[in-house]
Amino acid sequence: GTLFLTPRVQEGEIDINSLNSNQKLVNNVINLLTQDNIMSMVAQETGMASSEEVRDALSITNTDNTEIITVTATTEDPKLSKEIATTTINTFIDTMKDSLNVQNIQITDQPKLSYEPVGPSIKKNAAIGGLAGLVLGLGFLVIHMLTDKRLKTREEAEKYLGLPVYAELPDLEKK
Numbered sequence: 596g597t598l599f600l601t602p603r604v605q606e607g608e609i610d611i612n613s614l615n616s617n618q619k620l621v622n623n624v625i626n627l628l629t630q631d632n633i634m635s636m637v638a639q640e641t642g643m644a645s646s647e648e649v650r651d652a653l654s655i656t657n658t659d660n661t662e663i664i665t666v667t668a669t670t671e672d673p674k675l676s677k678e679i680a681t682t683t684i685n686t687f688i689d690t691m692k693d694s695l696n697v698q699n700i701q702i703t704d705q706p707k708l709s710y711e712p713v714g715p716s717i718k719k720n721a722a723i724g725g726l727a728g729l730v731l732g733l734g735f736l737v738i739h740m741l742t743d744k745r746l747k748t749r750e751e752a753e754k755y756l757g758l759p760v761y762a763e764l765p766d767l768e769k770k
Contacts, residue, residue: 596667596680596684596702596704596706597664597665597703598664598665598666598688598700598703599662599664600621600624601701618662621657622657624664624700627687627691628664628666628683628687629650629655631646632690633690634646634649634683636682636686636690637682640682641678641682643679649683652670652679653667653668653680653683654666654668663703666683666706667706668680668683668706669713673708677706677708680706681706684702
């Protein structure tokens with residue numbers, strides 16, 4: 596859902612003082628939206644366990660250089676997410692009107708129900724896992740080859756030991 600701090604309009608013109616105060620009020624509104632009194636009321640109305648659980652589900656953002664505040668909720672249940680966002684907005688507006696006599700907060704966009712998952716992207720995770728497995732496998736192979744100290748040929752044995760080789764087992768796989 597989206598909230599808008601509306602400036603005062605007098606005689607068809609926007610009151611510049613009201614506009615400036617709304618710009619400063621945005622950060623206060625964002626902080627007040629997540630205060631315990633609002634969160635506990637939302638938790639009670641939505642049936643959630645605690646205000647922390649509600650706070651963790653919420654994401655409150657401000658579009659730069661505007662008085663627009665976006666409230667989104669993300670849970671495993673889309674209906675619960677919509678209910679959390681709607682209840683948070685409505686509870687906040689009611690509280691602000693009753694206790695602080697703030698009248699300039701308007702809902703411009705009601706929270707919508709979304710069934711698109713925001714959770715793990717299976718394609719992206721599979722691609723990352725495949726790439727990581729390939730890199731780790733090749734890295735292991737290179738390290739194994741670089742640290743292998745075994746003697747592999749007749750020449751290596753003669754050079755390392757300083758003795759002649761009298762017998763060598765044939766490599767049957769090459770024939």
